[in-house]
Amino acid sequence: MEHDRTRAMPAILAAATLMIVAAPALAAPLADAQLESTVSAAIRPLMQQQAIAGMAVAISVEGKQHYFNFGVASKQTEQPVTADTLFEIGSVSKTFTATLAGFAQASGALSLSDTASKHWPALKGTAFDGITLLNLGTYSAGGLPLQFPDEVKAPSDLLGYYTHWKADYAPGTHRLYSNPSLGLFGYLAARSLNAPFADLMQKQLLPQMGLQHTFIQVPTEQLSHYAQGYNKDDQSVRVGPGPLDAEAYGLKTTSADLLHYLELNMRPKAQSPVLERTLAITQTGYYRVGEMIQGLGWEMYRYPVSLDQLLKGNTNEMALQPQPVTWLKPIRVPQPDTWLNKTGSTNGFGAYVAFVPSKNIAIVLLANKNYPNAERIKAAHAILGAVDR
Template sequence: MNNTISNNLEGLNDLLYEQMKEWKIPGMAVGIIKNGEIIYSGELGVRDVNQNLKVTKDSLFAIGSSSKAFTSLSIGILVDEGKLDLDTPIKKYMPNFKMHNKYAEEHLTLRDMLCHRSGLPRHDLLWYNNFSLSRKELVDRIKYLEFSKDFRETWQYNNLMYATAGYSIELVTGMTWEEFVKAKILEPLGMSSTNFSVDVSKKSADYSEPYAEKGEEIQQINFRKMDSIGPAGSINSNLSDMLKWLSLHLNKGNVNGKQIISEKTISELHSPQIPCELFPLKLDELQFSSYGLGWFIESYRGRKHVNHGGNIDGFCSYTSFLPDENIGIVILTNLNNPACAMPIAYYIYDKLLGYDYTAFNKKLKNEAEKIFKAMEADNKSTRNSKEENLTPSHSLEEYTGIYENPGYGSVKIEIKDNSLKLTHSNIEYTLTHKCYDVFTMTMMKYYLITLTFNYDSNGNIKSVSIPFEQTVKDILFIKQ
């Protein structure tokens, strides 16, 4: 740990350990830059609970959606080189690109994609845990996905649009997104340990295992491979490298005297493009929230705050800076909790800026508890809304088979242990009968959804409707 800690950071270690204890974070790496100097580098807790291996500044963590800023910076570099334009329809660079909404297809630009205003909802279950899709195949499936809003109507976070933006880099340069980021960003910055796949991280001598809270305990879970959706969130890095990344942004694109992206373009990445609200939580300290290009832009206590979190199975990261104060923070954790890193950054900023302690954790946890209680009530309502006809309309064998959707691929339904099991993207779900040909299943540990089997005029099961994306009508899978 860096022992050169400025006076206004006195007691920071104790504060961070308190935060780790409250959130049950096994391990965390925290770095702070002020006026171009690393004023704090904290290596806290363990990267491997079973082996009691300590976190170091070189321990690799998944940074999840904090990867998006690497994609937007890559696009920005190509804008400076005249190879891409933020406001030219993407069809110029990707002539075969198609969408369900034809107007959006013809007018969608890189700016639309990078600030999440395409009109397309997340549709994350198309790619989540799907190891077989190439990036091209992933982009090709977008044409089958229904829109939930009009084009440019509102902000809707969308990983598929970032995968598409990353794929455009390959089409105009001949380099994959990974190759471009490595050549144009990682190597100039000296980010030699940063990689794009958990398979690479696991070959390292110093990487963190992923953890999640299950009941009252913290348990190790499986890594999540994200290769196909890479430009949206596949990067793994460590504190040493991420502080170099943070310095690039605080220095307005300058690395060791070399401008790898123009000040004008990087300023645009850091500028509000569309109003947004990531969390339902209202904090008095936040005056507004917007999205730029690969970054959230807020007003925190009247100061411009540029930031982005990253959350993927077993990890939560946060990259953040106050450009006018020339202060930045990197937080890497190995806990599967999307809310744990952000309040820690707020605590640090308050300490640096001289504000009194604010109970951010309590506010976040109270809001999260309301959300989970509402979800539990919805789930209970779904389970209990129909009590009659508790026997399925068909035999279990009649529901089994392979069902196909051109966007979401296939689902397999089979009988195991006297109950129906549905497998999609290598994830198995248990189906619980509700009534008639209606069943329920639990996704992502919290979401209870209702799926309906449909039959033809002869009474034969012909399809199943599944609300994999709940902002549009159910996804229809046809029995093969």
């Protein structure tokens, strides 16, 4: 699966100067001491209940960043968690992949209405002649599974898998959350830009977004900051290589970098024109499942949103079972009164991020244990609810 390198690698966002500017005050924020008390009241019992060794919490309120760190990055070394501790973020990585694809559309390298086989000609004559990039980016290709089967182990196995895959549903009719779907979306976006996904992400997009401590492969000099993950049996684990891992779940980052990323997403109009267009594509609503509106990477709800609505949108059934979808006509352009969120997990880590542009508030929860999504959402909803009084 070699990329066409006859053209130079695009310098993604190279002309963009990304500026974070403070938005006007929209709410009366909690005093620092009150916010610390609120966060502590939500996080300390959660860590005890779920036996989590360490957590990093980052909150943005009206352009001001707050960092709260709990426990240890490693039980063995007892190194404390800080805002610079690297955590695996699992499927929160999908929002970064969507950002790269959004840039590819904004720059004219692809259209979300393109068929998958247009960007990977080896797929011509397969089901992917009738599956669009938008289907892949919104898990509506027709039943691609949550994970690749065990026999798909290497990049060389991918073409055979996709060539022989058969859809269970007509494309666009059902949502089934899927690493093979979103992973292929990212792979094809990179093909449209004529460079490997990892190079585009690590050397271009992440630095241009000001993310200096976000990695697909953690560099040797950063390994001392890499938290140790723990599985349900309290065994030490970290994510290993897998097919399309970088595209679907492979990023490691800090709470500080991740909060900066959310701030970029909250205030796209403060960025360069190309980044503004890119982020608008990812935050566009394409279809609805219940109260949840599916974007590219992001899952969205009209704000204010109840805890019950968020929990229903993040159940095991929503993640593991096909759900009929209702496409929005017209599509829903980005709305400030929206709760945008994403969960992410690996065997040893659990992440949750959420932001509300109209309220200028955002939260990052990172833990070195995979614990239930519902508990992450309860904590985040309680904290942001206290901020938005």
